Amino acid sequence: MTYILGVNAGLGIFHDPAACLVDEHGTVLAFIEEERLNRVRHSAGVKAPALAVARCLETAGIDAADVDVVAVGWDEPRMSARQGAPWHFDSPRHLLGQLGFYGPQLPDLQFHPHHQAHAASAFHASPYDQAAVLVVDGNGEDECISIYRARRGQPLVRLERWPQVFSLGHLYEAASLWLGLGRRGAGKTMGLAAYGATDNVPDPGWLSVGPHGLISALGTSTGDDYYATKDRWHKRIRQFAGAAGPQQPTANLDADPNAVKVAAAVQTTVETVVSWMAGQVREMTGIDNLCIAGGVGLNCAANGRLPGELYVPPVPHDAGVALGAAWSLAAPREAVVFSAYTGGLPGPLPTDLGSVTAQELDVDRVADLLAEGRIVAVCRGRSEVGPRALCHRSFLASPVTAQMRQWMNSLKRREQWRPFGPVTHTDPGLWEPAGHLERYMIGAARLTCSGATALPAVAHVDGTTRPQRLEPGQEDFVSAVLDALVQRGHPPVLLNTSFNGPGEPLVETAGQAVACVRRLGADALVVDDALVLTGDRAMVPG
Structure with a gap:
């Protein structure tokens, strides 16, 4: 039996570390996010999901020595070579040690481009034998949007990509921060947007579709990093709102016209761009079946507006690249729809339940x-x-x-x-x-x-x-x-x-x-x- 452990890990990750164990047939034996074990939502700043790795091995009943390959959902060496410190990739042994692998006999360590891992996680979890795949997130190593063609039994083929200045993820995060909902407040922003009459919201011109394709208010530069991109979106949102933040507290944001306007504007932008991109990927691949991955894939409102055959996995965000990296090495041979029940069992009830039984x-x-x-x-x-x-x-x-x-x-x-x-x-x-x-x-x-x-x-x-x-x-x-x-x-x-x-x-x-x-x-x-x-x-x- 061959065991492949996929992880969202490394010095370049910011949130949602996770581990996924599969066998040589691509069967998922265990898949769990680090936050479920360390009890820290999104586990921001945790670079190695050691608890999730240990739980996967425990669930499968194997030891670290039984793992043949560790597959990482980021091209860490390429990121390190481009960025330098503080994203300096030390060595395979160092990263494997952080994940709980020690001794003279270590598993092979392989790195996979982030968006490729996202695409693999969506397609191989789907019921399709072939699909157009759209990846939309904050950013991968270089890109924020990617288009792939996927056919079962064949390597994924990337057809197009867009740099970070087109990032819907970074734009949405900046809007969530302006609203006071936090960096991970996208779900709340999506819910708040529904309180706005989107037909009456002026087009902010942040990201739009022109006769020659996607247009970003930030231009076309490929040199901006995450922090520079986020700050530039922040300024654009403040200009659109005409204020530094909402007038109402979080509990009453639905009664704040300016807050609702910002939420509705950013949601409309996402829906417009994702709808256009869905058409593009179907046209470029000639395939109607569509899979979506990346953090923007969690936007239920945008997903619900898309026509045709559509599949989004239960874990389209960054934790999903643990699954995608593993499947990049051992993909399922047949289309079997993914079961989300891959974590641990509850275990026994505590013996002391107080006054209840x-x-x-x-x-x-x-x-x-x-x-x-x-x-x-x-x-x-x-x-x-x-x-x-x-x-x-x-x-x-x-x-x-x-x-x-x-x-x-x-x-x-x-x-x-x-x-x-x-x-x-x-x-x-x-x-x-x-x-x-x-x-x-x-x-x-x-x-x-x-x-x-x-x-x-x-x-x-x-x-x-x-x-x-x-x-x-x-x-x-x-x-x-x-x-x-x-x-x-x-x-x-x-x-x-x-x-x-x-x-x-x-x-x-x-x-x-x-x-x-x-x-x-x-x-x-x-x-x-x-x-x-x-x-x-x-x-x-x-």
Whole structure:
């Protein structure tokens, strides 16, 4: 058996280190982000995901000596040669040591271009035998947008790329910083943008499409680094807004016209450029099937507006290059849609549960709680990779009352203007189908009129929602709960959101789940085959 370990690691990375272990057939044995283990959201500044590497080896039941190749999702030597200090690549032995590999017999170390690793992670996870691939992020070694042609059994072919001055990722980050939402606040910015009437927002001219292609307000220079590009976008956003920042605090940004204008403008820019790029990559490759990777692939609203066959993996952001680097050496030979459940198991419940006790899991009891308007936390099976909770590390609730959105946002200590998405195991006819985007809750879909009426807790202000549809056999427990709810006259839909508190990653273990429920408050906790009734809701309905 040959083992290949892919990593998002190295001196050049800024966030989301991760590790992924595959065999020679490309079968994913384990894939987990460092943040789930060190409990630091995005793990910014962590250059070597040593905890994630160790967990992958433990999950597969092998030792470090069994790993044949370590594949890195960055061309570290090329970055080092171009940048010099502080991105100086010391030696393979030094990086391998940081990842937990020691001794005289070390695995081979190979480096793969960042965007190539992104493209591989999207295409080989998809159901397609051939696809056009679009990579859009902050930046790779040199580029921020790339176009690839992919065919199963053949090397990826890069057809075009654009330098950092065209970076949608850096522009969106600058807007999020201006809004006071932080460097990693893109998801909040996307949610805020829906409060703006985009038809009335003036075109800021940041990035646009002209008769000869993409135009950047920053020009065409290839010499700007990340910091210079970000600062230049910051100045452009301040000029557009006419202010140094919002007038309202974060909790009230939806009531700040200037903040909404900036969010809507940057979101419209992303949607315009991504839509044009999607057309370009399909035209250049002659292939209708489209895969998207890179951090901008997390923009559900932009994804949901794209026509045709589309696949975005559950981990399109930088953590995904751990998977792509591994698959650059051992790609799956057949098209099998990727399962996101690649992390660790919850482990046993803590022995000290205080005044509450665990009982055997009862689907009907859980359905009763949800039908009564209670909030149930779920920590079952292997954790899902990526930022979207897919029912293995989720808070679940009934979406049939508008109040539930307020209660859930209060429980999670979130801004009240932020939206939620639904999960189902059928086609309820309550939103427009979103195809493969529904697999991982990674695309917006427009609610039907009946859907907006029936599911007010997951209806965003612009009439969209971000759905997840469970495939047969994918998640038997939640599917059984949905069936039980239908028997009670409830629609086959639940509100599904991430099982975590503010500023922290999704819970990984049973102990973390118990601590999070105690800290935030929820009515019940499901851990594998146990049900814990807490009665600790942090707010009182009504």
